[in-house]
Amino acid sequence: MLLSYQVKSDHRLPAWKPSEKSLWKVEEFVELDIFSYGLNSKWITGVEKKQVVWSFHRCSKEDNLVKIGEDHRKFSSNGIVNLGFAKFTSDNNNCWHGYPIDPTTDNIPSGILAIWRDTLGKKITSRINQGKFKL
Amino acid sequence: MSFIKVSLEGDFLEVFLYSGILFTVDTKGLLTTCNFKELIENYMVKNNFKNSNILKKYILNENKVKQTYLGENIELNIDKDFINKNCTFNSVPLNVWPTDLDIKSNTVYISSERGVDIIPFEWKVNSISFPKEIKNIWDDTKVFNLSTGSWGRTILAAGKEGAIEIFNIYDKYYNNVINDFYQKPTPKIIANGTWLECDWGYSKILVLKNFNEQKAFLFENTAKQDTLNEMREEKNEKYEQSLEELIMDLDKDPKYINLTDSFIVQYSINNGEIIGLDNSGDRYKYNISNNSWVLKKKIHNNCFFEGNFEMKFISSGIVMERNEVIYIDKMNNIDEIENDFIKWRVFPRSKNYINHMVIVKDSVVDVYAF
Secondary structure, X not given: OOOEEOOOHHHOOOOOOOOOOOEEOOOHHHHHHHHHHHHHOOOEEOOHHHOEEEEEOEEOOOOEEOOOEEEOOOOHHHOOEEEOXXXXXXXXXXXXXXXXXXXXXXXXXXXXHHHHHHHXXXXXXXXXXXXXXOO | OOOEEEEEEOOEEEEEEEOOEEEEEEOOOEEEEEEHHHHHHHHHHHOOOOOHHHHHHHHHOOXXXXXXXXXXXXXXXXXXXXXXXXXXXXXXXOOOOOOEEEEEOOEEEEEEOXXXXXXXXXXXXXXXXXXXXXXXXXXXXXOOEEEEOHHHEEEEEOEOOOEEXXXXXXXXXXXXXXXXXXXXXXXXXXXXXXXXXXXXXXXXEEEEEOOOOEEEEEOOOOOOHHHHHHHHHOXXXXXXXXXXXXXXXXXXXXXXXXXXXXXXXXXXXXXOEEXXXXXXXXXXXXXXXXXXXXXXXXXXXXXOOOOOOEEEEEOOEEEEEEOOEEEEEEOOEEEEEEOOOOEEEEOOOOOOOOOEEEEEOOOEEEEEEO
């Protein structure tokens, strides 16, 4: 089945609602690039129609993790949570969409973290697992 | 600042010291045990180590005494080959990265994205043996941190799902006593919010933490495990009534202790008491009966921290983490210990390792005695 990707308006201004969703802070083409990076790298969990692609964006020059979104829903006294990871799911027509996630809320499976360890390092991946990673 | 440090080579995520055994979980999700005492003794013999008595006294602390090391720093580096050749191993594949690990009453508790698993173990000569199956006692949420108490009661920091109280139905006393009762305690949320850490440690006080907030709760006293178990075995006529009272006490929600709006910048549990620090490092004990902080020790350290930091007590001082750097406050001096680490742990409930800290690093684990 052919694969397609849809940029969802509820995770982007102006339709985005701060109390309900996370917000993409990268251009739409970067969102698609982040999805492709996760898909091509086979950072996939789940089976068949319930598959999830996990991904992140790295600055190739500085070789570091880049902020891709914001969450305004949690830790109200702390203000905005910067997001560096994304989760992508598909519908019955194999049309994918995704959004930036906070790993303390959307758990990134440790099987994925074990793979990312080679790229992001043990310190970052372990802290993500413990809910202690801050971007 | 004096310390003894034993560095063990390995790709670990978790480390725990318990009665002479070193429990580790590596990045492949393999829980492994190693006879720590045997490893240290073999290393000293094979390397003709000159400070062997000091090392044994402070690192192994078989006399189980509170002590502070004041001598010259001693450091040991034990590589993977030596560990593999000189350590009795026993392992269990967890197939998951743990978020936390606790050991109580010969049972390993492991929190992870799977919830909470337990592995009861038995002692063998120089080693322990694990059962074939891991038991799951909670699978509703990912658990970031856990803390074990009496009667199998276990508190979970479950992220956005809040702090949850569950019971380990495989616990010896739960099985012997509570299982007799028709209405058993059930899991419940004891604090809403997002909680990533919980600290309970054999006391009535529970401290919950997240990135920028901490809250304290007071639990009801409960009957002593051994006492009620003996009453049951003796078929004491008051057993039924005592059991009913226990269930009622276990069922009561912990009371929130309002410690906010004070000059205390951070607090933690030490020997069952809430100990707080002000911005100059002076130590205060919280008096629960009249809701006030009482000065315990004047420090007035000029370089003390303000704001949010992690702190835990060991017998000779306070271990603190701020901005991803670990410090120790020992003899009223604050020294940096480590700035490149995965996680760290102290053992406030232990008798042998009350003065120890373990730091998991990229390819090594450092075991400190201060």
